[in-house]
Amino acid sequence: xxxxxxxxxxxxxxxxxxxxxxxxxxxxxxxxxxxxxxxxxxxxxxxxxxxxxxxxxxxxxxxxxxxxxxxxxxxxxxxxxxxxxxxxxxxxxxxxxxxxxxxxxxxxxxxxxxxxxxxxxxxxxxxxxxxxxxxxxxxxxxxxxxxxxxxxxxxxxxxxxxxxxxxxxxxxxxxxxxxxxxxxxxxxxxxxxxxxxxxxxxxxxxxxxxxxxxxxxxxxxxxxxxxxxxxxxxxxxxxxxxxxxxxxxxxxxxxxxxxxxx
Ligand code: ADP
Ligand code: MG
Numbered sequence: 001x002x003x004x005x006x007x008x009x010x011x012x013x014x015x016x017x018x019x020x021x022x023x024x025x026x027x028x029x030x031x032x033x034x035x036x037x038x039x040x041x042x043x044x045x046x047x048x049x050x051x052x053x054x055x056x057x058x059x060x061x062x063x064x065x066x067x068x069x070x071x072x073x074x075x076x077x078x079x080x081x082x083x084x085x086x087x088x089x090x091x092x093x094x095x096x097x098x099x100x101x102x103x104x105x106x107x108x109x110x111x112x113x114x115x116x117x118x119x120x121x122x123x124x125x126x127x128x129x130x131x132x133x134x135x136x137x138x139x140x141x142x143x144x145x146x147x148x149x150x151x152x153x154x155x156x157x158x159x160x161x162x163x164x165x166x167x168x169x170x171x172x173x174x175x176x177x178x179x180x181x182x183x184x185x186x187x188x189x190x191x192x193x194x195x196x197x198x199x200x201x202x203x204x205x206x207x208x209x210x211x212x213x214x215x216x217x218x219x220x221x222x223x224x225x226x227x228x229x230x231x232x233x234x235x236x237x238x239x240x241x242x243x244x245x246x247x248x249x250x251x252x253x254x255x256x257x258x259x260x261x262x
Pocket of ligand 1: 050
C-alpha cells in the first residue's frame with residue numbers, strides 16, 4: 001500500500017541549557033493516502049514537535065520523514081496546517097484570509113477562481129454570508145472554521161492539525177468534528193490530527209496512534225473500525241465505547257500511571 005506519510009525511526013532531542021532533552025525516540029508512523037491519523041499522548045510528550053517535523057519546519061536528529069514518496073528536507077507548500085489558535089489576519093476579511101495560501105502557491109490563478117474556490121469552502125463549513133467580515137467579528141468556532149478552509153484551500157497533500165478544537169466549548173467542538181467529516185467526504189485529504197480528546201480521535205480517525213510519555217515512541221495503534229458515514233451517536237455504541245476504554249488504558253500506561261486505582 002502507498003503511504004502518503006512515512007515517519008521512520010525518528011529520534012530527536014532539543015538542546016537546552018541543562019543538556020539535551022530527548023523528545024522523540026525511534027518513532028514510526030505511516031499514514032496511507034486519504035487516511036485520517038489521530039495522534040494522542042501525554043502532555044509534553046512531543047506531539048507538536050512531530051507536526052513540525054512532518055511540515056519540514058525542523059529536522060530530526062535521526063530517522064526520516066517521507067511525504068508522497070519524497071524525503072522531507074525543508075518546509076513544503078503541499079502541507080496545510082491548523083492550530084488551536086486560528087491565527088487569522090485581522091486586516092483581511094475572512095475571504096481574503098482563506099485566499100492567502102492560493103496567492104502564495106498559485107500566484108497565476110485568476111482572482112475570480114481563487115475567490116470561487118474559497119467561497120465554495122466557506123459555504124461548505126457554514127460561513128456563507130460571513131466572507132466580508134473581519135476575524136474579530138466572528139465567534140471562536142467560526143474563526144476555526146475559516147482557518148480550516150484556509151488550511152485546505154490550496155489542496156495540500158496533507159493537513160496537519162495541532163489540537164485545533166482544544167479551545168472551543170464541547171458543543172462547538174462536536175459541530176466542528178461533523179464539519180471535518182463533511183469536508184473530508186467532499187474532498188478527500190490525508191490528515192494528521194493531534195488531540196487530547198479521545199472521543200475526537202475515535203470520531204475523526206481511521207487510525208489512532210498513542211504516543212508514550214517523553215521521549216515519545218509509538219505505544220499503541222488502534223484501527224477505528226467504525227463506518228465511514230458515522231454520526232456523533234456512534235460514540236455511544238458499545239464498539240466505540242470499547243475503543244475509548246482501550247485508549248484510556250493506553251494513555252494511563254503512557255502517563256506512567258498503570259495500576260493506579262483512580
Ligand atoms: P506536546 O505537543 O506533546 O505537548 P512538544 O512537542 O510541544 O510536546 O514538546 C515536547 C517537549 O519538548 C516539552 O518538554 C517541551 O517543553 C520541549 N520543547 C518544545 N519545543 C522546544 C524547543 N524549541 N526547545 C527546547 N525544548 C522544547
Ligand atoms: Mg503540543
